[in-house]
Amino acid sequence: MLYDSLGSKKDKDLSHWDRNFRQIFQAHLPIYLIKSEVMARRNMDPNTYHVSFMYETNVPRQGGLYGDCGIWVTIFLNRLSQNKPLSFRKPVQAALAYCEHLAEFYWKYKIPVPKGSTQ
Incomplete structure (x- = not known):
């Protein structure tokens, strides 16, 4: 599918x-x-x-204004893996909220890289 x-x-x-x-x-x-x-x-x-x-x-449509294709891939993977529906009343707002959620998550669990590191 x-x-x-x-x-x-x-x-x-x-x-x-x-x-x-x-x-x-x-x-x-x-x-x-x-x-x-x-x-x-x-x-x-x-x-x-x-x-x-x-x-x-029956798939939410991306807004197209915010480059939200990648975020929809993560939303689909997350929701499908948890057997949650893919329906959203406001898809553009859902994508923006999910971006904020991911940013907060990755900031909380970031791994500091020492200055001068080539990683």
Whole structure:
């Protein structure tokens, strides 16, 4: 399932980049799953495994003004991993609030780097 905060796309509306991404992903994901032994552990048959693309339709739309694509990736990962719904009354405000929350979190748990360090 693809969660696209820019809005779902129909196959005929895909850009060259999207089409290329799909082809590469479909070719390389099975190889990764075989090499990492995921298919073997889950008793999956590599000969019948295939990748398909489905866009979720009920996904919040990013505002576009604040460069909030990345924050929506983290929101989706967080909420989907906790089985929480993806619905928001005000998506732009939700993205800004989540940015503030992450900034506070990372400031609280920051690791000081000594001056002159090349890290």
